[in-house]
Amino acid sequence: MRPPTSELEALTAKYRGRRQALIQVLQDIQDRFHWLPPEALERVAADLGVPLVQVYGVATFYRSFSLRPQGRHTCVVCLGTACHVRGGQAVLEGFERRLGVGAGQTTPDGAYTLERVNCLGACALAPLAVVDGRYHARMTEAKVGAVLAEAEEAGKA
Amino acid sequence: MTTYRARLLVCAGTGCVSCGAFEVRRALEEEIRRRGLDKEFLVVPTGCSAFCQRGPIVIIQPDGVFYQRLKPEDAPRLIEEHLIQGRPVRDLMYVPPAEDRTVPKMADLEFFKHQRLVVLRNRGRIDPEKIEEYIAFDGYQALARALTGMTPASIVAAVTASGLRGRGGAGFPTGMKWAACAARPGSPKYVVCNGDEGDPGAFMDRSVLESDPHAVIEGLIIGARAVGAARGFLYIRNEYPLAVARVGLALDQARERGLLGRDILGSGFDFDLEIVRGAGAFVSGEETALLASIEGGRAYPRQRPPYPVERGLWGRPTVINNVETWANVPPIVLRGPEWFSGLGTAASKGTKIFSLVGKIANTGLVEVPMGISLREIVEKIGGGVPGGRAVKAVQIGGPSGGCIPASRLDISVDYESLKAAGSMMGSGGMIVMDEDTCMVDIALYFLRFAEEESCGKCAPCRAGTGAMARLLAKITAGNGTPGDLVRLESLAETVKRASLCGLGQTAPNPILSTMRYFRDEYEAHVLDKRCPALVCKALIAFAIDPEKCVGCQLCRKACPAGAVSGQAKSVHVIDQAACIKCGLCLAACPAKVGAVRKVTPARAAARAAETAPWGEDR
Numbered sequence: 001m002r003p004p005t006s007e008l009e010a011l012t013a014k015y016r017g018r019r020q021a022l023i024q025v026l027q028d029i030q031d032r033f034h035w036l037p038p039e040a041l042e043r044v045a046a047d048l049g050v051p052l053v054q055v056y057g058v059a060t061f062y063r064s065f066s067l068r069p070q071g072r073h074t075c076v077v078c079l080g081t082a083c084h085v086r087g088g089q090a091v092l093e094g095f096e097r098r099l100g101v102g103a104g105q106t107t108p109d110g111a112y113t114l115e116r117v118n119c120l121g122a123c124a125l126a127p128l129a130v131v132d133g134r135y136h137a138r139m140t141e142a143k144v145g146a147v148l149a150e151a152e153e154a155g156k157a
Numbered sequence: 158m159t160t161y162r163a164r165l166l167v168c169a170g171t172g173c174v175s176c177g178a179f180e181v182r183r184a185l186e187e188e189i190r191r192r193g194l195d196k197e198f199l200v201v202p203t204g205c206s207a208f209c210q211r212g213p214i215v216i217i218q219p220d221g222v223f224y225q226r227l228k229p230e231d232a233p234r235l236i237e238e239h240l241i242q243g244r245p246v247r248d249l250m251y252v253p254p255a256e257d258r259t260v261p262k263m264a265d266l267e268f269f270k271h272q273r274l275v276v277l278r279n280r281g282r283i284d285p286e287k288i289e290e291y292i293a294f295d296g297y298q299a300l301a302r303a304l305t306g307m308t309p310a311s312i313v314a315a316v317t318a319s320g321l322r323g324r325g326g327a328g329f330p331t332g333m334k335w336a337a338c339a340a341r342p343g344s345p346k347y348v349v350c351n352g353d354e355g356d357p358g359a360f361m362d363r364s365v366l367e368s369d370p371h372a373v374i375e376g377l378i379i380g381a382r383a384v385g386a387a388r389g390f391l392y393i394r395n396e397y398p399l400a401v402a403r404v405g406l407a408l409d410q411a412r413e414r415g416l417l418g419r420d421i422l423g424s425g426f427d428f429d430l431e432i433v434r435g436a437g438a439f440v441s442g443e444e445t446a447l448l449a450s451i452e453g454g455r456a457y458p459r460q461r462p463p464y465p466v467e468r469g470l471w472g473r474p475t476v477i478n479n480v481e482t483w484a485n486v487p488p489i490v491l492r493g494p495e496w497f498s499g500l501g502t503a504a505s506k507g508t509k510i511f512s513l514v515g516k517i518a519n520t521g522l523v524e525v526p527m528g529i530s531l532r533e534i535v536e537k538i539g540g541g542v543p544g545g546r547a548v549k550a551v552q553i554g555g556p557s558g559g560c561i562p563a564s565r566l567d568i569s570v571d572y573e574s575l576k577a578a579g580s581m582m583g584s585g586g587m588i589v590m591d592e593d594t595c596m597v598d599i600a601l602y603f604l605r606f607a608e609e610e611s612c613g614k615c616a617p618c619r620a621g622t623g624a625m626a627r628l629l630a631k632i633t634a635g636n637g638t639p640g641d642l643v644r645l646e647s648l649a650e651t652v653k654r655a656s657l658c659g660l661g662q663t664a665p666n667p668i669l670s671t672m673r674y675f676r677d678e679y680e681a682h683v684l685d686k687r688c689p690a691l692v693c694k695a696l697i698a699f700a701i702d703p704e705k706c707v708g709c710q711l712c713r714k715a716c717p718a719g720a721v722s723g724q725a726k727s728v729h730v731i732d733q734a735a736c737i738k739c740g741l742c743l744a745a746c747p748a749k750v751g752a753v754r755k756v757t758p759a760r761a762a763a764r765a766a767e768t769a770p771w772g773e774d775r
Contacts, residue, residue: 057454058453080357082515085599086516118355118609119355119359121171122175124172125209135174
C-alpha cells in the first residue's frame with residue numbers, strides 16, 4: 001500500500017534531527033507498510049537531516065528492508081545449516097514450483113512473496129517454513145500445498 | 158507470593174510457541190477456570206526449556222513430571238488425571254528413541270543428566286516476563302554486592318580471576334577487556350551486548366534473551382559499574398521478535414524497581430540501557446561493524462587496532478561482549494571467581510552452551526563444562542544419529558568454523574583444541590552430519606553464505622568468497638578438475654590471511670577443514686563424477702528398481718514433472734531427461750516397497766533401468 005503522508009509524518013516525527021536513529025525509523029516504516037516506498041525514504045532524509053544517498057545506502061545494505069512492495073502473504077523458508085542438512089533446499093524448491101517465483105520474488109498477482117532466510121534460530125524444528133508468521137516445523141516438500149492452502153483460507157477469514 | 162498446589166510450567170520459547178504452546182496454555186487455563194480451581198493451580202509460561210524438538214512441553218511442579226508434544230485437547234485429561242486424580246498420564250510422556258519406557262522427569266533424561274547449568278540456570282523454571290521470579294532465584298543479588306560491597310577495580314579483578322573468556326567465538330579474556338576499558342580516562346564510556354546471533358545453526362543467545370533477560374541485564378549493569386559506563390545498548394537480531402519483546406519488558410521492570418536509571422540501589426551509580434534492533438546483516442555480529450550499525454550507518458567493519466575499548470561507539474571507549482558472556486557475570490560475582498574457575502579446563506573456564514542440531518536424536522540447547530569430549534555430547538547427550546546411522550562429522554562454529562570428523566570425536570571441547578583441529582568454538586552451533594550429508598555441498602553452502610553476507614568493503618573477502626563458491630559449485634556440478642582443488646586451497650589460504658575482519662578471515666574454514674578430513678569426497682566429485690552421499694543433484698539420478706516396483710502408481714502421481722510412466726501393477730520407469738530430481742517419487746514410494754532409489758554417478762540410472770549393474774545406491 002502507498003503510505004498516507006500523515007502516517008509517515010507520525011512515524012518520522014519522533015526521530016526528527018536524530019541521524020543515528022536512521023535504522024530505527026526505517027524499521028518502523030518497514031514494520032508498518034512491509035516495504036520502504038520512495039516517498040518514505042525522501043521523508044526520512046528530510047526529517048533526520050541525512051542525505052538521501054545515505055538513506056538508500058542503509059536501506060539497501062540490510063536484509064530486513066525491502067524496496068519493493070510485498071505480497072499479501074509472505075512465505076519464509078529457513079536455510080540455516082540445520083535446515084539445510086535436513087532438506088530445506090527441497091522445501092524451498094517446492095515453494096518455488098508451486099508459486100512460480102524464485103526466492104526474493106513476489107507472484108505477479110501480488111498474492112505471495114517468497115523469501116529465504118539464513119536461520120531463524122529454531123533449529124530443533126528443522127526444516128522450517130514460516131507462512132504469514134505461522135511456523136511450520138519439520139516441513140517437507142509434500143506439505144507445501146497444504147500449507148499454502150491454509151494461508152489462503154486464513155486470509156479469507 | 159501466593160502458594161499453589163501445583164504450578165504448570167508451559168515452555169514459551171520460540172520452538173514450543175511455533176508448535177502451539179500458547180494454544181495449550183490457553184486450554185489449560187480454561188480448563189482450570191472451568192473447574193473453579195484457579196486458586197489451586199497456576200499456569201506459568203517459562204523461557205525455553207531446551208528440549209525443543211518435543212514441544213509443546215509442560216512441566217508440572219512440584220512433581221517435576223514433564224509432558225511433551227501436547228495438543229490443546231489434551232488439557233482436560235491432563236488436569237483430571239494428573240492434578241485431580243494424581244495419576245500421571247503415561248501416553249503424554251516422553252519415550253526416548255530405542256527405549257520402551259517413559260521418562261517422567263527431565264532430570265532423568267540422558268539429554269539433561271550430563272549438563273551443567275550456569276547460564277541456563279533459570280531455564281524452564283521462571284516466567285521471564287516477571288522480574289519477581291528472577292529475583293526469587295537470587296536475581297540482582299550479584300548487582301547488590303557489586304554496588305555496595307565492591308569497588309569497580311575489584312569487580313574487574315574478580316572477572317579476570319574467574320578466567321571467563323568471550324563466548325561470541327574468539328575467546329578473548331573478558332577481564333582483560335574490561336580492565337583496558339576501565340583504564341581509559343574520561344567519559345562517556347559505553348557497554349554493549351552483542352545479540353546479533355547470525356551464525357546459522359546457533360540459537361543460544363536467542364534462548365537466553367527469551368528465557369532469562371534479567372541475567373543479561375544484570376551482567377551489563379555490573380560491567381558498566383566496573384568500567385565506568387553510564388549508557389549501554391543491547392543489539393538484538395530483528396529475526397528474534399520474542400527476544401526483543403521480552404528484553405523490552407525486562408528493561409521496563411528493572412527501571413521501575415530502581416535497578417536501572419539514576420542512583421541505582423542508592424549507590425549513586427547512574428546507568429541505563431536501550432535496545433537496538435539489528436536489521437539483518439550477518440557482518441553486524443563483528444564488533445566494529447555492530448558499533449557502526451548502532452551509530453545508524455551501514456554495518457561496515459573497520460581495521461583493529463584501535464580496539465573498541467580504545468575507540469568504540471562514537472569514538473569513545475566501549476566494552477562489547479556477547480549475550481552468553483554477560484549472563485555469566487552475575488554468577489561469577491555472586492559465587493566467586495574460584496567457583497567459576499573450578500569448572501572447565503586450564504585455559505577454558507566455565508561452561509559453554511551449544512545448540513545441538515542436525516542429524517541427531519535429541520536436539521536442543523545443551524550447557525556443558527568446557528573440556529567435555531565431543532563424543533559425550535553427541536552420543537550421550539544427543540543420543541547419536543537417529544535410525545541407527547553413523548555420525549560422519551560435527552560442524553562446529555558456523556560459517557567460521559569447521560567440521561570435526563567422526564574419527565576425532567574424542568577431542569576435548571575447548572577453545573584451543575577446537576582451533577587446532579581446524580574448527581573453532583564460534584558461537585556454539587553444533588551441527589551433526591551423517592552419511593547422507595555431502596561435505597562438498599556443506600562447504601558450498603557456507604561459502605555461498607559468506608559471499609552473500611560479505612559486506613564488500615575489502616577485496617579478498619568480497620571477490621574471494623565468490624570465487625571459492627564458484628569453484629565449489631563447479632565441482633558439485635560435476636565439472637571440477639584436479640587443478641580446481643589446488644586453486645581452491647590456495648585461494649582459501651589467501652582470503653584467510655588478507656581479509657579485513659573475522660568474516661573473511663574465517664570464511665575459508667569450512668573448505669579447509671573439509672578438504673583436510675574428507676579429501677576423498679572432493680576427489681570422488683572431481684575424478685569419478687560421483688557424490689558418495691547422494692546429495693549433489695548433477696551427480697545423482699533417481700531410478701526405479703524393476704525387481705521391487707509393484708506398480709502402485711504413487712510415484713507417478715507424486716511427480717510434478719510428469720517424468721514417471723507406467724501402468725497400474727506394472728513396472729514404472731523414470732524418464733531421466735524429464736526428471737527434475739526433486740525427490741518426491743522417493744518420498745512417495747512406500748518404505749516396505751523401496752523401489753525408488755538414488756544412484757550415483759548419474760549415468761548409473763540408465764544402466765539401472767536395464768537391471769544390473771547398479772551404481773552406488775542407498
